Amino acid sequence: MVGVGGRASPNGLRVFEAAARHLSFTAAARELRSTQSAVSQQVRALEEQLGMPLFERIYRGVRLTEAGQALFAGVQEGFAIIDRTIDRLQDRYRHPHVNILTDFSFAAYWLMPRLPSFRKRHPHIDVRIVTNQGVLDWRTQEVDVAILFCDERTLASGVPRLFPEEVFPVCAPGFLQQHGPIESPERLAELPLLALTADQGQSWLDWPSYFEQLAGIGYMESSELTFNNYTLLIQAAIAGQGIGMGWRGLVDDMLESGMLVGLQELGLRSSRGYGLIDTRPDTSGEAKRALQEWVLACAEETQDKRTVL
Template structure:
């Protein structure tokens, strides 16, 4: 602790800051709801404590000495830091926050369209979304909840399942009109397929796995367009550039709006799916609990619909 902090009272420094800002003991007294004489006494006591003159008394006012100006700059910076910290702490108390980690696709196609309902129910909770399209490691990031695509092992460990991996080919109405009908895997295999890169395909179903599991059919990927981002792939499908793989739960809104057509006869379901991970189980909180309950409620309602 500095010598000034030991000898100067916080109230004395506050009076000094006000007087220095106004360059007037009278104006400082008005702001502090005090008297000119009381302010003058506080300043004189501070000067005696520090052994330094802080003001020069001039005709009809005061001006800062060199020492007074240096102290004024430091005191203003210190009070500003204290005020910002108090504001931040009070905001955190009034507006608890929850950090969610998920991939671009889930954030764009599932979470964001539904999030206004959560904010209507919990307007005091600030939601922060962290997205990553690669491998999602919530242990290395400051997040409270992770919504990730889970394999059978993760789901067996107790991670709540939001919805299963339920997939089917999707394309634009115009593409289907031009290239259809596509009633079976044989016809599908001859169509231009939009493909995710291997990193994504290893987590989700890719076209070779899809053809093998649905019909025992070997299909080598020969698509003209390959993406490392599912949202871009879906935009390409909407634009009529080929057939993409659609995940139930992610493409629902675009199907309802007629932007995409789902080839439902070629549907395939796997035991994997999106799960809700408590990234910090040792750190409970009201905001995190509310978010978890809301996500599970939405998924249950949609699965039962």
């Protein structure tokens, strides 16, 4: 046989796989709803394309040559990979998912308490949350949406701001009864303060910047208890161990429940805040669109509730 050494056609490989599996052109034709002669012609064409015999024609049937056996194993493996890929894609279509990147604080105090309402509204969407406390670079993560604390430049680039940075001291009611009233920055600076580290370059407000912006006074950080996790800091504040810095949007539920008291007359606002970042703007999908719309609606409800209060 003189072959041209060309590439095999997908349809030719499909016909070959059926014929090789049945070791019968007639049985392959029945499976493919074709004719024995058509299967024989397609197998012959494939052999000519490859330049090698794949079957030995024997009495009442065929058998694979050594090359045919090797090709049959490869074709079956390839078809199995295609089948698994199709199953995975169909499963993803039936059960769409969305990956969210955010920090521990936002996930614990804002996202998780509200997430049941999203899952009730969209029970077919799987939500996967990726969290970290340090600087979060969504460009290196396999995520669809990022909800991050953003600086002014990022928010000015068109990223929707969920709510602005509004901070004020928070403490347990018992702590305030013991040390109050706390009506001035000078008095605040004398008390045990709970600090959140920013050793990875985070842009949130710290106590020295707070005192400088609020009253133009220096702060030596001599009475701080320092944490690298905001959740632990808030637990320490609830336990009466000192005064923490509360971010509006994160501590609202604890203020409403009475677990914390906010010294809002000593509050500050900035143009920073949490933003909703579409990490893959060139791709769309039901899950991502639904999640984005829900987050924006929840943020608006938070702002409206704050206005009423």
